[in-house]
Every structure is written in structure tokens, then in C-alpha cells.
Amino acid sequence: MSLYKEGSRAIKGVTGPLLFVSNIKCGGYGEIVSIETDTSTLMGQILQVEGDLCVIQVFEDTMGLNPESTTVWLERDVMKISLSPALKGRILNGRGEPIDGKGPIIYEELKLPIQGLPLNPVKRSSPNAYIETGISSIDLMNTLVRGQKLPIFSGAGLPANELATQIVKQARVPGSKGQFLPIFAAVGITAREAQYFINFFNDTGTIHNGIFFINLASDSAVERILTPRLALTAAEYFAFFLGYDVLVVITDMLYYCEALREISAVRDEVPGRRGYPGYMYSDLASIFERAGCVRSGRGSVTQIPIITMPGDDMTHPVVDLSGYITEGQIVLDRGLNDRNIYPPINVLPSLSRLMNKGIGRGKTVEEHRSLADQLYASYARAKEVERLRLIVGEDGLTEEEKFFLRFGEMFEEKFLNQGDEYRDIKESMEIAWDCLSILPKEALYKLSEDIIVKKLSGRERKTS
């Protein structure tokens, strides 16, 4: 560490979170600076360098900053986070400073840049271990796999947070001895939501073996750029250095993207769709891609980001781009929620791309795939018949179609609607078979003859 610090007082301008500083020799791209004002010391990062002029984004509020009496000190290093097992059980703010009153984290094993390095695709191993979440519509139809990145697409007022906490509480890899560590990154959520999470984790005891990064809606927007990266650097450390199975929940990525847009707008960049910057895809990828398993190690990083769809619009750029990067999505549905069905997961647009790797013989049951396919096909048909009913009326439907209607109702009431109950895969499947037993055998064309006989004979046809 050098004994002196280089600094500059030549501040040419301030707009929102940006500071324009000249007279900086050899400014480094992405390096951290500290900004000493009359009253406090702020933290910033160099965004662009042109000769001796630097554009600096400030992570805290720049209100009241006086260019005349401010000094910018160069730290000569990129943003890093101190890592050690002592992080476990701590609550930190969006910049990685403890806020739980337990004092500073003294022990440091190593420091890693929060930007992270991309995983070498050759050194990855395919995620293939089934995670049981205890939620039927996920386990049976959109299976979560260890090392996957599976976002929850939610809408304003839909219970995404409840679902996320339920997954954190219940998720387990059957038969695995690996240590499990939840990491929670709150990005721009309200104090009320934060309180819900803290209470929940306190009640379940998760607070002692998880790590929590909290950036509230009232905190600086620029800080939101850091929070997910801090959480993921910690996740990579615990996973790939210490061998934990880490589950990272990030809520809410929409606010992250809004912060990105805010900075981009101040920098006068050419806006892309809906004002979001053109590089948002690469930026989001640098977060979402930090999940996976590696060949050489035991650990894994699984990600469940929550993304609010503004106006329930799945083509909104943030949702759309995320969908291109993540390995599937769990979509919450307002219609189901209005009918008090919890969790209100609409299985038709939901998808888990890695599902096939985590299910089947030796993992769950052999007929898992075909059962899920059958449920999809039948439920899609049921929804189609429902629409048809609006046109032709109940009387215009054939007998077969009426069976589908009843199947649809039972599927939503019994299979989807499970409340807080934990169902293991066997229980979920039982309910699925019950639902399918409504349908005539000829409609079960995705299932093999043997399975139909084995599972459905003797089962009372629930035609009521």
C-alpha cells in the first residue's frame, strides 16, 4: 500500500450522481475513488477517462456537494470485497458495510474484485442435481436444478417475495451432503419489504446461516449497481473456494435496471428500447451468468432473481432481455392470484430449461418428463376449451371438452393451489394423477400405456 494518495481538487462539474474531475494523472477505468467533501467522505468509481479528465459515478447522494471544497482521492484499485467465512450470518448494506450492529468484519481471507471474471465454459459442468422446493408446480413441471438461474417474473402486488422466501426456506437437494447457504440481495426494495424479509429470516433462523445485502429504495440508486455484484462475489467465494451450495435471491432486478438507465441518461448515452441503455443485455448477463457448477469443485451457485414486469408486460425490455439470459422463468399470474390461488404460478409461459437434466430415473421418477408433458398439454387444452366456452357457451361443448374444463378447474384448485404446504415430489405426483384421472384415456397420449394402467387403474375417476 502506498503511503501517499494522489488526489485532485479540479472538479469541473456535478450532475446527479456524476462528477467530472480533471487533473487526474493516469486515471484507471473502473477504479475506486474516495470523495472528501466538507461534511463526509463518499465513494465513487471511474466510469470513463479522457486524458486527465475522469467521469466518476458517486455511490452516495451528491446533495450539497460543493465542487470548490471537495477533493477526489484515487484509491488505485478496482472495487473489491473482503471475504471470509465470518460473513455468514451478517447483514450488510448495499456497499458491503455491516449494518447489523455486530461491529466490523475483522477477519479477511481474501479480497476479490466484485466485477468477477467469466467462468470458462470448458471448466463448467452441466447442472444436473434436482432441487426439491416443495412446490408442486415448480418441482413437477418447472424443476429447479442446482446451478441454474431461474427468475421469478412477477407483477406489482403479486406474491413473488413470499414465493422466494418459501423457496429459500424449503429448498433442499435430496441425498446431498453439501452445505447450503442462502445469500439474499435486496436491490431498491421498500423498507416494508425489507422488514418482511428480515422478520421471515429471523423467524426461520435463516438469519444465522445466510448473508444479507440490503439496498433500500431510499438508498442511492447508483449503489444498486454494486449490490448484486457484491452478493455474487460472496456467492462465488463460498461456492468455489469453500464448497457450499449457494442459493442467491436477488430482488428486484427491475430497480437495478432503472438505476442503470438513470446513470446512462445522465451520461447522455444513446438510449435503446424504453430509454434503457444499449449495453443492458451484456450488463445483465454479467450478473445472471454468475451461476453454475464447475468440474473441479463441489460448490455451486444457484440464482433466483425476482423481476417485476411493469404492467404485467412480458415484452418489457428488462423482462425480455432477462428471459434471453436466464435458464427459464417462473411466471406469476394475476388471474390466479385474484382467485386466491397460491402460489399463482402460470405454468404455461413458465419454463425450466435445465429440467431434463435434473429429473428422470435415479433422480426423481422415470415418468417425470412424460407426466409433466401430459399436464402441460392437457392444461393448455383446458384453457383453450375455456376460451371456446366464451364463444359457444357450455352447451356447445362436447363431452370430451367438458372433461377438460373439469380437469382445468381441479388442476388449478388442487395442484397449483397448495398454500404454505410442503409437498415432496411423490405427493405432488399423486395430486397430478388425481387430476389426470378426470380425462378419458385417449386424451393421455403423452403417457405410455403401461404407466397409464399402473397409475390410473384403481384410481376413482374424479368426475364430480
Add this chain to the structure above:
Amino acid sequence: MDREGVIRGIAGPVITAESKVSTRLYEVVKVGNERLLGEVIRIRGPFVDVQVYEDTNGLRVGEPVFFSGELLSVELGPGILGSVLDGIGRPLDRMGDEGDIFLRKGFEAPTVPRDRKWKFIPLMERGQKYFPGDIYGVMLDVGGLEHYLMIPPLERPGTIAWIAEEGEYGAGDSLFSSTDGLTLQCLQKWNVRVPRPFKGRLPFNEPLITGQRIIDTLFPVALGGASVVPGGFGTGKTVTQQSLAKWCNADIIIYIGCGERGNEMTEVLEEFPHLKDPRTGNPLMNRMILIANTSNMPVAAREASIYLGMTLAEYFRDMGKNVAIMADSTSRWAEALREISGRLEEMPGEEGYPAYLSSRLSQYYERAGRVKVLGSRERVGSITVINAVSPPGGDFSEPVTQASLRLSGAFWALDKSLAQQRHFPSINWNLSYTLYERSLSDYFKRELGEDWNMLTLWLRELLESEKRLQELVQIVGRDALEDLDRWKLHLAWLIKSFYLQQNAFDDKDAFCPPKKQKMLLEFFREIDDRVTKKIRDGALFSQIHRISLPLWLERMKGLEVEKMETKKREYIAELEEELSSLEVIQS
């Protein structure tokens, strides 16, 4: 090194350097103390803008920049088949130690391995005259694959002074020298942005057989043609492309994972070495080169990756092979272009993409084709392009999809609503098209018989009338339809479920050879003929509906081609029996 400059500005992946020496556009540059690889993309007086192929975090103003004097090029030679390269040709599988799971910056490794030797067999002899493109020898690559060694395209004709004897040689060993001083090793270099020359283009006359029923039957692509696969997320672009990579009948597959998921690359790497090529019996990986620039890898290298892939494709084409090149996805490449353009503060065109988007795209697509390659002996090679596009929000009117459409001849539109019904491949038969049908009709006539065109026409008409009938049902309800139309709707449903859908994860169904496609179509057609006749004779659709057609079709699909004919006759006989037993109420 005297060709040096100094970094003056940094903005994301673009840096500005000041240099006193003259530089060339697209010259390769080593940037900073870490020697990050970059390329000159703009020159303004003493200032040059460089796009850097690696993460620029931590780079400082004042650090040196070294100009190499060369343009971005790739090494060509044996040992590259089966490997995984990054966007600028560095082998990812030979990078770092076993425990190094992350990609380091500033890493250098040759594309063609230096620690290996291959068996060389000379095919020409001393004193013989040679021309550019001539094959002077062959090296045996993995799995005994013949790797032809050619006189580089830009050399002058000459006479052989010496050629190495049969034996084992490495990348650096001389194999050939001419009377005017040309010496050759098995290693060649080629500038990735420059197309390799050929003698002339040839008309399309053969399809790329993909084994995917909907593609081969309805929307075939010609060898040397280009097709576009656009689709929103979750529509199965990647699965479709991977199925093609697995089963299509090209000799060499170049698969560019351009801005996509890391796990998808891993999946290919884990799966392909265990899959056998249905034609040669070799592991599929041996005919493949993977280029991986996953979405979190540096954006500038994404721009270069498709040119790298195309150059590799051309190299194998020049040997006289049929190459298929797949990029997943063009949209990410275009976005990389947009990001760099934004950093250069260029005037944006449509949706922020640079105005040169479509001309850059055509530089890529136009390198495809079926050609007569260089060399004194006649050889024909081809490059078929299959490009995925990821339109934002699944909207096909966006610039990348539109620009790609203009440049390609087949369009396989992936449909979100089909995907949600789990109908895969989710290629929409109403939106998709192919322009190669006419040039391929002779081939299909020869291979599958005169009646093939009739069958596909029948299928097209059926699907077309289904669309019309569905619209009608929306208005008047299904009961108002005539029995014949209700049968047509049902038949269309059967075709969609058992012909157009194909399960990529089912061993028996993943690949369906053309002969089998024809057999299945004939089966459908024969069922239709008989049922239609019966309905005309007064049978009701509700009576027909009870016949277990789905079961028969499912079983037929699982059979091998040889067994299908007998089984088909059995089923048709059964059908005739059932039909004749129906009680027809004559009105």
C-alpha cells in the same frame, strides 16, 4: 518495440490511444501492461480508437499500446476440429491450469496445438507444377479424419522443389518448398475479415438433410444456402440449432455460441463427444468446432467471433467439404456492434443499431454458398448458414430479423404460442417459407420419387385449409362445420401432433431420415383418402373419431424404415375393416 502508443482515454471496451507511428485500420493491438488483445477500428489523426477483446477494468491512461502491424487472423491447420475456441481463436480447453475455473485476461495460446504431431502423407511429388488451392498432402486428424493441406489461395503457381516424406510432423515443421522459395507448414494463417477466394459459384441442387420433419418436408434449405431461425426466448432456438448440429448431413459443423449461455456450451461439450455421427460412426465432436463467446465474455470479441467462424468454414470448404455454420445468435452480435458504435459516438440508425448493420451482416451471409473451389483438380464445397435471431419481445419487424431475412433463403419462424403448448420444434408453418424449393425439386424427385412433391403439396393445402377452418370455428362454432371439415381439422391436429412435432430428446424420434418422412406422409395420405371417401358416403365424423389413429401413428413413428411398409399395410387393412363395419345412415 518501436511501434508503440499511449492510452489517452477509456470508455468500456473502447480505448483511445495516441501514437506517432502510422497505423492500419483493423490492425491488431496489444493494450496496456496486461497486453490485452484489441483491434484498431477508427483513426483520427494521431488518435486511434481500439476495440479491446478483453475486460478493460483496471486499465489506466498512460499505459502503453503496441501495434502489431498485422490484421486479425486465425491459424488454420490440423488439430482444430473438436476444439473450443473463444471469439478470437484462443483454445478455451487449453487455457489455464486444471483448477483455474475463471477466464484470465491477457492469456495467449495458439489455435493449432504445438505439442502434437500428425501423420503426413504427400500427394504430390518433386518437380510437379502446382496452383493455389491444390492439395499437396493429407494429414490424419482425430478419428482418422483426412485433413487436406492446400497451397494457400494467394500464392503464385510454381514447381515443387521438395516435399516431405510420409511421417509424423508438428505444426512448425516444413513440409513443402518450391523452386521460387515458398515453404509451407501444415499451419496457415488467414485474415478473418477477408473472404477466401474461390473459382465460381454453383447453383443449389441438394438440400441439407436435417432429419427434422418440418424442415426437410416443408422448408428445406439448400447446401450452400442460408436460413434464419428467429424466435423469442423459450421458443427453442437453441434446441433446434443443436438438433441440426447433431443430425444434419454436413461434413463439418462450426457452432458459434455468440452471446448465449455458458451452460449451453457446456451441454454441447458434455453431450457431443458421446454421440455418434449417424453416417460415419465417429463421435460428433470430431466434426465440430465450437466458438464460445458467452454473454458475460467481452463484447468486442463477440463482434469478431462470427468472422472467425466463417473463416474456419471457408478453410474446410476449400478442401471440398460441405460445412454448416450456425450462429446463436445474430442479435447478440448486432448488439455488440451497437455497443461499440455507441462508445464511438456514431450516429445511430434504427433502434440504436449503427447504419452499417445490414452491410456488415451481408458481408457475413454472402460468404456462404456452393462453390467450385480453387485448385487444378475440380472440387466442390459449400457453406450453409443457419443463424438464430433473438428479436426483442419476439417481434419480427425489428432491424436484425429484417436484415437477415433479406439475405437468406429459408425462414423458420419460431412461435411462442406453439412453444407454450409444448409443440416442438415450434416452427410456425404459416409464417415460415423457403425459396429453395424449386432448385431442390429435382433432388427430391430422384431420391424420394415423383410423388414426393404431390405429398408435400397435399400437406401444405391441408395446413392452409386448417387455418381457414379455425377462423371459421371462432365465428360459428364447430358444430356448424360439415363432417368432412371436422375430419380435416382432426387430421390437421394429428399431423401437428405426430408429424410436425418432433421430440429432440427421444432417441428414436430425434432424427427422422427423408425416406421415413415420406413413409409417414404416405400413411397420413392413405388414411385421409379412405376416411374422406367414407364420409362422402355418409359416415359421421363422430364415428371416425373413435378409431385409435393416434396410437397407430405414435407406433409408426417409433419404427425403423424397413419395418414401416408392412406395418403400414397392417394398419390400413385394419382401418378399412373398421370403416366398412361402420353403420352408415343413408339420408
